[in-house]
Amino acid sequence: MKPTLPRTAATRLHDSTQPLPPHKLIPCPCCHEPLQHTALHCAHCGAEKHYGPRLHELLLYALSGLALCLALIFILTPHAFSTASFWLYPLLGSGLTAGFLLAQFRFSGERWIQHRKK
Ligand SMILES: [Zn+2]
Numbered sequence: 128m129k130p131t132l133p134r135t136a137a138t139r140l141h142d143s144t145q146p147l148p149p150h151k152l153i154p155c156p157c158c159h160e161p162l163q164h165t166a167l168h169c170a171h172c173g174a175e176k177h178y179g180p181r182l183h184e185l186l187l188y189a190l191s192g193l194a195l196c197l198a199l200i201f202i203l204t205p206h207a208f209s210t211a212s213f214w215l216y217p218l219l220g221s222g223l224t225a226g227f228l229l230a231q232f233r234f235s236g237e238r239w240i241q242h243r244k245k
Pocket of ligand 1: 155157169
C-alpha cells in the first residue's frame with residue numbers, strides 16, 4: 128500500500144516544485160558589495176551586523192551616567208560627600224542604571240560595524 132501524505136505535507140511538497148524566489152540582495156553598508164539579506168557579516172570587508180549596544184558602549188554610557196549623577200549631587204548638595212550620607216550610594220547606583228538603560232535604547236537597532244584593519 129502506498130503511504131499517503133497528510134494534506135499539509137502534500138501541499139508543502141507541491142509548493143517546493145515551484146521555483147524559489149531569488150534571494151534578496153542588499154548592498155553592504157560599508158563596502159557596497161552585494162550581500163545576502165540575512166547575512167550576518169560581509170565577506171568582502173569583514174563588517175559585522177550587531178544587535179544592541181556593544182560592551183564598551185554600555186560601559187561608557189553607564190560611567191557617564193554615574194559621572195553625571197556625581198556632578199549633579201556635587202552641584203546640588205556640596206556637603207553630601209563630606210558627610211557620606213547613606214542615600215548617596217543608591218543615588219549613584221541609579222545614575223549607573225540610567226546610563227545603562229540609555230545605552231540600551233540608544234543602540235537598540237541593528238547596526239553594521241566594520242572592524243578596523245590592523
Ligand atoms: Zn562589506
